[in-house]
Amino acid sequence: MIFDRIKSLDAILATAEKKSLSRTLGWFQLTLFGIGCVIGTGIFVLTAAGAQKAGPGLMLAFAIAGAICIVAALCYAEIASMIPVAGSAYTYTYATMGEFLAWTVGWALVLEYAVAASAVAVGWSGYFSGTILNEFLGVQLPAWLAAGPLALGGAPGGFINLPAVIIALLVTWLLVVGTSESAKVNAVLVAIKVTALTAFIALTLPSDQFSASRFNPFLPAGLFGGFGTGVGAVGAAATIFFAYVGFDAVSTAAEETKDPQRNVPIGLIASLLFCTVFYILVAAGAVGTIGGQPIMGPGGIPFPAGSEELARQCALPQHAQALVCSNEALAHVLRRIGFGTIGNLLGIAAFIALPSVILVLMFGQTRIFFVMSRDGLLPDALSRVHPRYKTPHIVTMLTGAAVAFAAAFLPVGQLADIANAGTLYAFAMVAVAVLVLRRTDPGRARSFRTPFIWLIAPATIVGCVFLFFNLPTAAMLVLPIWGGVGLIVYFFYSRRMSHVGRGIAEVPESETGKLEPGVPSGR
DSSP states (O other), rough: OOOOOOOOOHHHHHHHSSBBOOOOBBBHHHHHHHHHSSSHHHHHHHHHHHHHHHHHGGHEEEEEEHHHHHHHHHHHHHHHHHSTTHHHHHHHHHHHHHHHHHHHHHHHHHHHHHHHHHHHHHHHHHIIIIIIIIIIIIIOOOOHHOOOOTTTTOOTTTTOOOOHHHHHHHHHHHHHHHHHHHHHHHHHHHHHHHHHHHHHHHTTTOOOOOOGGOOOOTTTOOOOOOOTTOOOHHHHHHGGGGGTTTHHHHTTTTGGGHHHHHHHHHHHHHHHHHHHHHHHHHHHHHHHHHHHHHHOOGOOOOOOOHHHHHHHHHHTTTTTTTTTSSHHHHHHHHHHHOOOHHHHHHHHHHHHHHHHHHHHHHHHHHHHHHHHHHTTOOOOGGGGTTTOOOOOOHHHHHHHHHHHHHHHHHHHHHHHHHHHHHHHHHHHHHHHHHHHHHOOTTTTTOOOHHHHHHHHHHHHHHHHHHHTSSSSSHHHHHHHHHHHHHHHHIIIIIIITTTTTOOOOOOOGGOOOOOOOOTTTTT
């Protein structure tokens, strides 16, 4: 039977103690950790892609995605406080539904974190090329070096996104060397991002150029764009969902958290609520000042975000200044309404702060690999730590190479949609795991109990499935294809080498290793 291997909660906790991470983070650091990951490319860059899908309905898209994330966060809060170890949804699934489904979740999380990090690298590249090079240095990077092909089949103008490759490799190096001062660095970077978005809201909402007429029509592509189209408010929500998913990285740091039963739920929910309010206000400011109507294609359907067709339209004079055509949306808005200097400063803030998001995402991905390797499902080399830097250097370098490759050739919109496919699957499985534990282990201590669990958890599952089927068809297909590759790895290697399958309940003392405390430098 493929569903016969369940690793008990007691065994998971014992394993974590044998080969564990140091607990150094409090609730405030976790909240900053969550905000630091959540506020990033999703709001600084995907505002343009979301507007192309939904128009002014972008605000509704943020609300839809935020609502689904809130119910998912409540499920995460309960189970993360019960199982305060690294591994996130992978570990939770292992403890409730067994090794096979846990493998599929872990494999999906690898897709989520790595592809999401690539998307942020591409977003950072837009601000680097637009603000740092163009506005400050007067340098125009050749088009073939500034962006990858716009569509999977290739498109004129771009060949490789060189800045995105460079930042991905630089972050990889920082992750390898690490530093225990990273939480302080993260706090500074979070302050920069929050200050930049606060300034944007303060300058746009009260602006003389803000007009309610720009919100009409509010839903130019409708509420539902149709199966596989990825447009409309719900289609935009499926993409904008990317702007929220960083909160689950908080749970990957549970094993490094002091009093995790109290601090993990606080960090999860506080960071998510804080960011949701910011997102809706920023979307209102952007659309209300310069407009956010999509560029329509045949049949009144918006051209796909990140497509060759949209790129051609954006090259036309009448669309060149549109919000939906900008690679640095928020800085572009401020320049359009007469705050060019502040817009450039916001671009600098994104340039400085977005690498911290790449760090958080790659940090989460390497910790998933670390735990899967610790369970024997991946080669032991992936859980080895560097003798000097005390970081999982091998898996970090492999991850960095994959992130750089994806960032080199794909646009941010496609990467976000692909990352969301894996994320939505993992979130749905966490909700299932919470329900299973309520039935199979009702007596276990729960310092945080999700209210109305028999309503909240099913709402999470339905919401995740709903958004998944509103992704573009290409993004939906990536998950089963990736999952098929994972099944081959599982049945030909992982199932045979699994510690649970071989009757190994705990990690031997000789394999014990500790990763460096805290989160990596520059988070």
